[in-house]
Amino acid sequence: MTTERSSADALFAGNRVTLAGYEAKHFGWSVEDRVATITLNRPERKNPLTFESYAELRDLFRQLAYATDVKTVVLHGAGENFCSGGDVHDIIAPLIDLPMPELLMFTRMTGDLVKAMRHCPQPIIAAVDGVCAGAGAILAMASDMRYATARSKLAFLFTRVGLAGCDMGACAILPRIIGQGRAAELLYTGRSASGEEGHAWGFYNRLCEPEALLAEAQKLAADLAAGPTFAHGITKTMLHQEWTMSIDEAIESEAQAQAICMATRDFGRAYDAFAAKTRPVFKGD
Numbered sequence: 001m002t003t004e005r006s007s008a009d010a011l012f013a014g015n016r017v018t019l020a021g022y023e024a025k026h027f028g029w030s031v032e033d034r035v036a037t038i039t040l041n042r043p044e045r046k047n048p049l050t051f052e053s054y055a056e057l058r059d060l061f062r063q064l065a066y067a068t069d070v071k072t073v074v075l076h077g078a079g080e081n082f083c084s085g086g087d088v089h090d091i092i093a094p095l096i097d098l099p100m101p102e103l104l105m106f107t108r109m110t111g112d113l114v115k116a117m118r119h120c121p122q123p124i125i126a127a128v129d130g131v132c133a134g135a136g137a138i139l140a141m142a143s144d145m146r147y148a149t150a151r152s153k154l155a156f157l158f159t160r161v162g163l164a165g166c167d168m169g170a171c172a173i174l175p176r177i178i179g180q181g182r183a184a185e186l187l188y189t190g191r192s193a194s195g196e197e198g199h200a201w202g203f204y205n206r207l208c209e210p211e212a213l214l215a216e217a218q219k220l221a222a223d224l225a226a227g228p229t230f231a232h233g234i235t236k237t238m239l240h241q242e243w244t245m246s247i248d249e250a251i252e253s254e255a256q257a258q259a260i261c262m263a264t265r266d267f268g269r270a271y272d273a274f275a276a277k278t279r280p281v282f283k284g285d
Helices: 002-015 051-064 088-095 100-119 135-142 157-161 170-178 180-189 195-200 210-225 229-244 247-262 265-276
Strands: 028-032 035-040 072-077 124-128 131-133 145-148 153-155
Touching: 035 051, 035 210, 051 100, 072 135, 072 210, 100 135, 124 135, 124 210, 131 135, 135 153, 135 170, 145 195, 145 210, 153 195, 157 180, 170 180, 210 229, 229 247, 247 265
Parallel strands: 035 072, 072 124, 124 145, 131 153
Antiparallel strands: 028 035
């Protein structure tokens, strides 16, 4: 029995990672009190993405599924902009000369970033200021919640460069956030939506003053990190999976998911704290 447990412990230890010491190459990365902050850090060009930053973000979000020291993630841009999308010179220009098989490799890679964001258990909060366009709009869309400023400019620019609006899951995810008609308008026209419009449509959860935006997003992230984080991961999973379920399937899946959460120590901690008239201290197990 001891040998079996030691083998199991070794297996689980090999899957667990800590990411506080991770050294990002293509964006900023920091972890404080179980809240990770990703900073798209090319402010002189409004924080565009490159082939390398796409791939590193995808790989990092995949690793987050095994991270023990990160419970929530904040994604924002340096300076006064969120992200202007794919870099025109570093990405769009090279794509023009690629053959179809390599173009498909690229579009699958960018889609894999959205998959990684949706499948990592940590809630992701996008802090959106200024330009949020193209692939930057997709990053905000793929996040779980979005704080923004009145001066933010949301634009799905794909038609402006001769492409379809169905990029990186936009035709599946965006209508679920703001509705089919509004999503269709943004994806067909490529026009920019203001912060107030995005908030009224439900794309943004809250509008903040620019100087307070990052702090407000990090406060929300810290509040979530102090909660029952295992249960938060279950909530994120069910929000994603239930898109394709019938009501009966969803109710049964939620029954199973909630039973799993009832088996956690956090559920017992909440009851003990209620009985003692104190505030529960959740530990995510």
